[in-house]
Amino acid sequence: MTFYEKKLKKLSEVLYKNQGQIDSVIAVRNYIESNYETDLSLKMLSEIQYISKYHLIRLFKKYYGLTPRQYLIDKRIQKSKEHLVNGMTVTETCYAVGFASLGSFSVLFKTKVGKTPIQFQKEQLSRSKLVSDS
Missing domain, CATH: 1.10.10 (Arc Repressor Mutant, subunit A)
Structure with missing residues (x-):
């Protein structure tokens, strides 16, 4: 592995260390986009990605600036x-x-x-x- 490849690998580990969280939030947002007309609850949205309701609210707000409820509205x-x-x-x-x-x-x-x-x-x-x- 060259010097630059090592640096790129280290940089990507720092930048994308929360990729699982990002993927979870994107999946919830996509679910809201596709099912906005149905009765969506925070409990159901959190169960989609197997994360707690409160953690979902924090992550969603962190990445989108809104809670899932605000985004749905x-x-x-x-x-x-x-x-x-x-x-x-x-x-x-x-x-x-x-x-x-x-x-x-x-x-x-x-x-x-x-x-x-x-x-x-x-x-x-x-x-x-x-x-x-x-």
């Missing part, structure tokens, strides 16, 4: 915006993205977006009509 809000722009009703959107209650969906949507879902949808529809009329 952001993903659902992002998808709900797409559904609303495509003409789905607020109620249909609420349940399609995995929220259990229309009230909690509306409150979270307004908190994250700054508008109620219906206000957002009306604004987007009026924008699209302006663009199509031009």
